[in-house]
Amino acid sequence: MRLSVEVEHRLGEFALQAAFDAPSGVTALFGRSGSGKTTLVNVIGGLLRPGRGRVVVDGVVLLDTDDGTEIPCHRRRIGYVFQEARLFPHLTVRQNLLFGRFFAPRRERGPDLPGVVDLLGIGHLLARRPAGLSGGERQRVAIGRALLSKPRLLLMDEPLASLDAARKAEILPYLERLRDEAAVPIVYVSHAMAEVARLADTLVLLEAGRVIAAGPASDLVSRLDVARAEGDEASAVLEAEVIGHDAELGVTVLSSRAGELRIPSLNLPAGARSRVRIYARDVLLAVDPPGRISAMNVLPGTVSTIEELPDGSMMLQLDCGDARLLSRITRGSLRALGLRPGSPAYAVVKAAALADRLPAI
16 A cells, blocks of 8 residues: 655645655654644545645545545545544444444455454443443544444544543554554554654654655654654664563563664564664763673664754764664763764663563564
């Protein structure tokens, strides 16, 4: 599947002029509130006709204002999950789920009710009504209803925005399973980097109605402009694979593009894929190979870029192997180390800093 979007639209003083192409998987539209994310997904879903635009999903032209093509939203085969679940309060969970089947093409292959119930872990909820569900449970049901319409594309507009931290933690593993097992491409809208880093394959960065970058999420998360906006939450994301366990030391060894990583033991078999988020605040720097230290991860690299942040601290990008890491240090530390672009350096990360940040993918 490939998604191609070109949109020009004006809403009052706001002008949206965005274009991007994305492969299958999860494509995250990321930006601050008011950057145009929701307007863009409403165009893709057919809820808004832009002044000018073209939307193509898997070779099917859904919208082309130049030649007058505009498939109505109910015929686009696009599932939409909103911030609020919008379930029918008088129907049970099972009945809400089955409502989605009314929109499914009869001869189209896609998930069935038992498969969706198992995927989202909602079998014990089928007889309940929405009033008896938690916020996370309601969102899972809303996702299931959208999946049962057998969509060619699933739009998720900040589906976790109305949930507290506990409910977000509850639903994120199910979103990962959805990404990995449902084989339905997803456009995921968020302004929370924690969600994007955990879920996205492709990242589209929006600012004031413009796409400022689009590409693999693991490459774009560590951009300095993203890091600047994230502040203390600035990070890099690495795709990793479990290559072994050391029971005596209590660690799992991962292979990544930056090199081997050691983390507190994971209950995953060798060969399992994981995603590691390394915060800039957790990365120490050294100009010489560290001696006897407690940190178990020492990754050689080269400083590529240095930028001063508004609070006076320094953000450094390091090329480690085929990956890019970030490190946030003080101006005094930078001066003491004598680092500049092109300087060799060692990124030092405690194994404990990576605990509980490795969802399986």
